[in-house]
Amino acid sequence: xxxxxxxxxxxxxxxxxxxxxxxxxxxxxxxxxxxxxxxxxxxxxxxxxxxxxxxxxxxxxxxxxxxxxxxxxxxxxxxxxxxxxxxxxxxxxxxxxxxxxxxxxxxxxxxxxxxxxxxxxxxxxxxxxxxxxxxxxxxxxxxxxxxxxxxxxxxxxxxxxxxxxxxxxxxxxxxxxxxxxxxxxxxxxxxxxxxxxxxxxxxxxxxxxxxxxxxxxxxxxxxxxxxxxxxxxxxxxxxxxxxxxxxxxxxxxxxxxxxxxxxxxxxxxxxxxxxxxxxxxxxxxxxxxxxxxxxxxxxxxxxxxxxxxxxxxxxxxxxxxxxxxxxxxxxxxxxxxxxxxxxxxxxxxxxxxxxxxxxxxxxxxxxxxxxxxxxxxxxxxxxxxxxxxxxxxxxxxxxxxxxxxxxxxxxxxxxxxxxxxxxxxxxxxxxxxxxxxxxxxxxxxxxxxxxxxxxxxxxxxxxxxxxxxxxxxxxxxx
Amino acid sequence: xxxxxxxxxxxxxxxxxxxxxxxxxxxxxxxxxxxxxxxxxxxxxxxxxxxxxxxxxxxxxxxxxxxxxxxxxxxxxxxxxxxxxxxxxxxxxxxxxxxxxxxxxxxxxxxxxxxxxxxxxxxxxxxxxxxxxxxxxxxxxxxxxxxxxxxxxxxxxxxxxxxxxxxxxxxxxxxxxxxxxxxxxxxxxxxxxxxxxxxxxxxxxxxxxxxxxxxxxxxxxxxxxxxxxxxxxxxxxxxxxxxxxxxxxxxxxxxxxxxxxxxxxxxxxxxxxxxxxxxxxxxxxxxxxxxxxxxxxxxxxxxxxxxxxxxxxxxxxxxxxxxxxxxxxxxxxxxxxxxxxxxxxxxxxxxxxxxxxxxxxxxxxxxxxxxxxxxxxxxxxxxxxxxxxxxxxxxxxxxxxxxxxxxxxxxxxxxxxxxxxxxxxxxxxxxxxxxxxxxxxxxxxxxxxxxxxxx
Ligand code: SF4
Ligand code: SF4
Numbered sequence: 001x002x003x004x005x006x007x008x009x010x011x012x013x014x015x016x017x018x019x020x021x022x023x024x025x026x027x028x029x030x031x032x033x034x035x036x037x038x039x040x041x042x043x044x045x046x047x048x049x050x051x052x053x054x055x056x057x058x059x060x061x062x063x064x065x066x067x068x069x070x071x072x073x074x075x076x077x078x079x080x081x082x083x084x085x086x087x088x089x090x091x092x093x094x095x096x097x098x099x100x101x102x103x104x105x106x107x108x109x110x111x112x113x114x115x116x117x118x119x120x121x122x123x124x125x126x127x128x129x130x131x132x133x134x135x136x137x138x139x140x141x142x143x144x145x146x147x148x149x150x151x152x153x154x155x156x157x158x159x160x161x162x163x164x165x166x167x168x169x170x171x172x173x174x175x176x177x178x179x180x181x182x183x184x185x186x187x188x189x190x191x192x193x194x195x196x197x198x199x200x201x202x203x204x205x206x207x208x209x210x211x212x213x214x215x216x217x218x219x220x221x222x223x224x225x226x227x228x229x230x231x232x233x234x235x236x237x238x239x240x241x242x243x244x245x246x247x248x249x250x251x252x253x254x255x256x257x258x259x260x261x262x263x264x265x266x267x268x269x270x271x272x273x274x275x276x277x278x279x280x281x282x283x284x285x286x287x288x289x290x291x292x293x294x295x296x297x298x299x300x301x302x303x304x305x306x307x308x309x310x311x312x313x314x315x316x317x318x319x320x321x322x323x324x325x326x327x328x329x330x331x332x333x334x335x336x337x338x339x340x341x342x343x344x345x346x347x348x349x350x351x352x353x354x355x356x357x358x359x360x361x362x363x364x365x366x367x368x369x370x371x372x373x374x375x376x377x378x379x380x381x382x383x384x385x386x387x388x389x390x391x392x393x394x395x396x397x398x399x400x401x402x403x404x405x406x407x408x409x410x411x412x413x414x415x416x417x418x419x420x421x422x423x424x425x426x427x428x429x430x431x432x433x434x435x436x437x438x439x440x441x442x443x444x445x446x447x448x449x450x451x452x453x454x455x456x457x458x459x460x461x462x463x464x465x466x467x468x469x470x471x472x473x474x475x476x477x478x
Numbered sequence: 479x480x481x482x483x484x485x486x487x488x489x490x491x492x493x494x495x496x497x498x499x500x501x502x503x504x505x506x507x508x509x510x511x512x513x514x515x516x517x518x519x520x521x522x523x524x525x526x527x528x529x530x531x532x533x534x535x536x537x538x539x540x541x542x543x544x545x546x547x548x549x550x551x552x553x554x555x556x557x558x559x560x561x562x563x564x565x566x567x568x569x570x571x572x573x574x575x576x577x578x579x580x581x582x583x584x585x586x587x588x589x590x591x592x593x594x595x596x597x598x599x600x601x602x603x604x605x606x607x608x609x610x611x612x613x614x615x616x617x618x619x620x621x622x623x624x625x626x627x628x629x630x631x632x633x634x635x636x637x638x639x640x641x642x643x644x645x646x647x648x649x650x651x652x653x654x655x656x657x658x659x660x661x662x663x664x665x666x667x668x669x670x671x672x673x674x675x676x677x678x679x680x681x682x683x684x685x686x687x688x689x690x691x692x693x694x695x696x697x698x699x700x701x702x703x704x705x706x707x708x709x710x711x712x713x714x715x716x717x718x719x720x721x722x723x724x725x726x727x728x729x730x731x732x733x734x735x736x737x738x739x740x741x742x743x744x745x746x747x748x749x750x751x752x753x754x755x756x757x758x759x760x761x762x763x764x765x766x767x768x769x770x771x772x773x774x775x776x777x778x779x780x781x782x783x784x785x786x787x788x789x790x791x792x793x794x795x796x797x798x799x800x801x802x803x804x805x806x807x808x809x810x811x812x813x814x815x816x817x818x819x820x821x822x823x824x825x826x827x828x829x830x831x832x833x834x835x836x837x838x839x840x841x842x843x844x845x846x847x848x849x850x851x852x853x854x855x856x857x858x859x860x861x862x863x864x865x866x867x868x869x870x871x872x873x874x875x876x877x878x879x880x881x882x883x884x885x886x887x888x889x890x891x892x893x894x895x896x897x898x899x900x901x902x903x904x905x906x907x908x909x910x911x912x913x914x915x916x917x918x919x920x921x922x923x924x925x926x927x928x929x930x931x932x933x
Pocket of ligand 2: 039040041042060063064123124125126154155156157520521522523524526581582
């Protein structure tokens with residue numbers, strides 16, 4: 001079988017420089033296309049999960065809860081209630097007669113048992129169908145216990161992760177503005193959209209501390225209910241990632257007048273830029289902050305650059321592919337790869353917007369393939385055509401790369417290594433180096449074939465010649 | 479009197495000790511040659527299950543989905559199911575598509591049988607793959623029900639004609655590892671038997687690297703093999719939980735007179751003996767020398783190692799039949815299973831546990847059904863086990879109690895090579911025994927003030 005693209009998918013793939021930019025995205029996934037995407041519920045769970053002293057109850061059948069049990073690496077410096085998987089485990093009877101009674105009883109039981117500071121109740125597909133009134137149940141329990149109990153309208157079928165982000169932000173916005181803000185420094189921020197994977201938030205907080213900036217709430221990583229409740233007292237919101245918490249930032253801007261800037265802590269430039277943005281914002285209140293910031297950046301870079309140079313020697317000229325959830329991360333990764341002397345030849349995301357993809361098309365080299373909502377067949381097709389050395393993605397992408405004998409770097413919510421901050425750039429380079437330079441690739445059929453000239457080495461032709469002759473057929477199922 | 483632990487009936491579930499029904503079905507379908515699992519439901523379920531399965535097997539696990547959206551949820555998912563099937567045909571050229579329903583489509587009441595019937599009529603001019611369907615609402619059952627349900631569907635929907643006797647033996651081994659499946663084949667060969675393993679994901683979920691990406695990994699039970707299961711000389715079906723249920727083996731027996739032997743999952747000495755005796759009776763051959771030698775080595779090891787583990791107290795949890803098998807092994811070697819628990823619950827589990835331990839233990843283990851890890855922990859915390867035996871999900875509990883954890887079954891996602899862990903047969907028992915003894919020794923070394931190099 002020829003690995004042809006599905007006709008309906010063609011609008012979602014673009015090769016830079018081959019045609020004027022035009023990209024379809026934000027579509028529903030195509031039936032039968034084995035999308036790498038998850039659901040609305042997944043999006044909500046991602047954003048709210050790191051609030052570590054809240055109860056997260058999944059109202060639905062068991063699967064939705066069990067597949068999201070502690071799969072994210074969001075670390076907490078204190079309570080760890082978020083790492084448990086709570087579910088109403090709906091049974092046939094509940095589906096027929098409605099699940100409200102069970103939901104209420106479950107909430108009561110769990111709140112009594114764990115004494116959480118707040119509770120989030122996630123609605124799943126089935127709940128959307130049987131029409132349980134989450135709002136009413138939550139209100140009732142809230143009155144009984146005097147803690148905030150928030151419904152999250154995250155029925156999976158109502159869209160993709162993106163809609164889930166919005167549902168989560170709406171739920172969280174109920175908390176914001178409900179506590180006293182006295183004593184908060186005028187130089188203060190909230191950290192949004194960072195998940196404290198492998199303790200990354202702790203790295204960022206240290207930088208901010210060194211700059212003299214107070215962090216009021218780090219909502220989406222090592223989060224606490226009480227912090228979110230007084231988050232509106234901060235002077236500025238730092239929003240990372242393309243979409244997860246932007247909605248909340250906008251709500252806070254409207255309701256509480258807290259402005260926001262978009263930041264990224266991945267890669268050297270973006271990390272430094274983000275810190276400078278903060279300094280810039282506060283320079284009128286504290287004229288010395290810019291000096292402190294550049295000093296911090298200089299110190300960090302002096303330590304980092306020689307170490308990077310060592311790794312770059314080996315990596316120079318290698319080819320990278322990127323497939324991530326949100327497109328924003330891809331921007332940072334492209335720059336990070338440049339520091340390693342590597343070339344990005346394929347970049348895609350699950351939920352990018354048109355603007356995101358346009359931006360990607362601008363910052364990548366001609367011939368780079370840009371792809372929205374990809375599936376395993378498409379990814380494998382381009383990995384091969386573009387002769388990729390290292391693929392950056394998540395768990396579902398890993399076996400695709402490995403099966404083809406291609407290096408891989410986990411850059412998702414399960415990662416155990418901090419990839420943010422200046423130290424994160426070094427860790428990233430080490431990761432890439434560890435995979436790309438492993439001797440194991442010498443033994444892979446694909447590489448062997450290339451050495452013997454029996455396999456088309458595809459895109460490894462003269463620089464800048466665009467798409468190679470697409471001889472690749474990733475078929476084989478006959 | 480059977481001493482079953484009192485089950486406190488919690489309303490909520492905390493850290494479930496089971497997975498959802500369609501997950502099991504997708505695994506079974508993955509064991510069919512040229513097969514693509516297909517979930518009729520929203521996209522999220524398929525993606526979550528893929529992720530979950532990949533973390534254990536570390537292999538591509540493509541599960542197609544009808545990717546239902548809000549409109550479909552209201553007006554029915556038929557059109558998306560058909561479109562999805564067509565797209566899978568175009569992209570994967572499958573020989574078999576295994577369609578499992580999800581909670582969503584079960585709740586909106588999609589009649590998959592009808593939709594597939596229409597599909598065959600509408601697209602009858604195309605070379606259609608075989609489409610097998612199974613109903614897997616997660617609100618009634620666990621992943622094991624989904625697994626066995628899919629195996630039954632494969633047998634019922636694909637094996638419909640009586641064929642000439644093939645001399646083969648059908649083996650429905652239940653949810654075991656890829657290595658277990660390979661070992662079963664080996665056992666078959668030792669008896670000069672060709673086995674039809676249903677399912678067989680030993681290659682599809684534990685294959686080599688490729689030159690070209692394989693949309694469908696090579697391996698699996700072929701359509702031909704499944705179609706000729708009616709001509710087999712017998713069926714073997716592993717799993718005490720299957721007794722009295724409608725299963726693939728029962729269906730083949732009823733429709734084609736293929737005698738069905740239901741055996742406990744052959745984990746540990748006695749259960750493996752039962753398997754070998756059955757095979758020996760079936761073939762009229764004595765137990766092959768190679769296998770007898772393996773049994774001999776196992777016994778020798780049990781003697782050499784018994785003291786290191788004597789009297790340890792274990793909590794066993796997970797899927798019913800895997801738990802039963804492990805309990806059996808532990809009881810045989812002198813580790814005391816003090817609590818045996820499963821998230822499933824079809825009744826009869828406590829009796830099966832007690833039967834399995836009969837004559838080996840001074841005191842019967844407590845048995846819990848339909849429980850989550852919260853229930854298990856509540857009781858196990860009091861019992862102070864030295865050892866947990868089960869999947870990776872017990873890791874945090876083991877850590878809290880400073881107990882060892884022997885990882886078996888599914889999922890094993892905090893260790894490497896779960897798919898290559900051998901549980902079955904004498905060789906499986908020997909490997910597990912070695913691991914258990916070494917866990918005990920390692921603990922002694924690590925906690926000893928002086929440490930010691932010889933044991
Ligand atoms: S909806 Fe049902 S099938 Fe889907 S993940 Fe949840 S429990 Fe499993
Ligand atoms: S799509 Fe629906 S049922 Fe499936 S995991 Fe998401 S919320 Fe649960």
